[in-house]
Amino acid sequence: MTEPLAALPRPDRAALVAHARETIAKGSKSFAAASRLFDQTTRERVWLLYAWCRACDDIADEQDLGGELGTTPGAAADERLAQIRRLTDLAMAGLPTGNPSFDALGVVAAECGLTRAMAEDVIDGFALDAADWTPRSEADLLRYCFHVAGAVGVMMAVVMGVAPDDDDTLDRACDLGLAFQLGNIARDVAEDDRGGRCYLPAEWLAEADIPPGEQLRPCYRAALVGVAGRLAALAADYEASARVGAARLGFRQRWAILSAAGIYGAIARKVAAGGPHVWDSRVFTSRNEKIAHVLRAGLQALGRPRHAPHPRWSRMSLKALAKGT
DSSP states (O other): OHHHHGGGGGHHHHHHHHHHHHHHHHHHHHHHHHHHHSSSHHHHHHHHHHHHHHHHHHHHHHHHHSSOOOOOOHHHHHHHHHHHHHHHHHHHHHHOSSSSHHHHHHHHHHHHOOOHHHHHHHHHHEEEEETOOOOOSSHHHHHHHHHIIHHHHHHHHHHHOOOTOOOOHHHHHHHHHHHHHHHHHHTTTTHHTTOOOOSHHHHHHHTTTTTTTTTTTTHHHHHHHHHHHHHHHHHHHHHHHHHHHHHHHHHHHHHHHHHHHHHHHHHHHHHHHSSSSSSGGGOOOOHHHHHHHHHHHHHHHHSSSOOOOOOOOOOOHHHHHHOOO
């Protein structure tokens, strides 16, 4: 039986920060490494927000800090989505949830002014997965990436002090999330396939003469490398746009964001260059490679980035696409 809200203890911030720190250390070594460059207050808030994102992802996908996707279909997926929404509503209302990762959202939302609408943009991505949605076009792909990662980038930017009405900087923060997710999709083709999912646009597969559901067969691997190259090229465009926005942050925040951009961007580039067998094992960046990216980002943070235009699909156009307008 669910414990009444009035009987739940009020969450302790220090305990939630400790929980969030452990979560990011286990759930994302790349982001954990980059987050060490933030000042303490920003670092703790980033961890708190990450803990909520990780918990939502794990509930939606029946995972434990990432890993193999679950395969429970239908009504069970809808129930998990309802759980995410219920706990998020409690957290955004400032109420204890009984789950430290959702309590973490409540704390960081209160401190930084995150809104329920921002959180709902992220949850809408889990709703797409619950509905067994697959992208047909490039626009569909980017719509999904917006919800599961671009919208997180917007929330992270607000946590770092970007004003909610600074649309251009928020657009570029969204672009960084899009770049990260495009790289993840390229890397996780085999893992997604084992979970019964495919995030490669059907139109791209058709253009590459890859039949639906057969992208990992040996005879189509060479063509699949070409599709991964398209993902990596698209990710690079969004990464370049995001670097312009990062230049508007404080030095330590800029250094952290550019470090993350380099680390995640390297994953997409490795997949694109890895050949037909790249999906036989999971692509990652080594500890030494992470250190190199952090050092390189420190030098980049001292300079000014090249100007980069917004890619064709950006935050507001993707939000409009999601609403069918």
